[in-house]
Amino acid sequence: MPSISIRKTEYDADRRILSVWFVASGKRYEFEGVPPETFAAFRAAFAKGRYFNDHIRNNFRYRLVASDSDPG
Numbered sequence: 259m260p261s262i263s264i265r266k267t268e269y270d271a272d273r274r275i276l277s278v279w280f281v282a283s284g285k286r287y288e289f290e291g292v293p294p295e296t297f298a299a300f301r302a303a304f305a306k307g308r309y310f311n312d313h314i315r316n317n318f319r320y321r322l323v324a325s326d327s328d329p330g
Contacts, residue, residue, distance in 0.1 A: 261306040269297045276300075276314065277323070285325075289318040 266279040269292070276292040279285070296313060303309035 263307040264310060267300070269294075271297075276318075278310070278314075286323040287320050288323055289314055289320045291318055 261281075263281055264278055265281045265284075268277040269275070270277075271294055274291050274293065276289040276297055278287050278289065280287075292314065300306065300309050300314065
């Protein structure tokens with residue numbers, strides 16, 4: 259199911275970095291140290307926003323990424 263709060267995600271398995279673009283702000287954040295199993299569960303979750311809030315947000319170090327071109 260598409261998320262109303264999360265526009266796009268990308269995962270770098272080698273670096274264990276999850277990038278999340280948010281709908282409301284348009285901003286992208288990178289979450290460090292996210293295990294592949296957590297990303298797989300996030301991708302499979304019916305309610306991605308709820309999964310994000312319960313399992314990723316405030317559980318991994320993150321940073322705001324400087325604005326770049328539209329991710330598409």
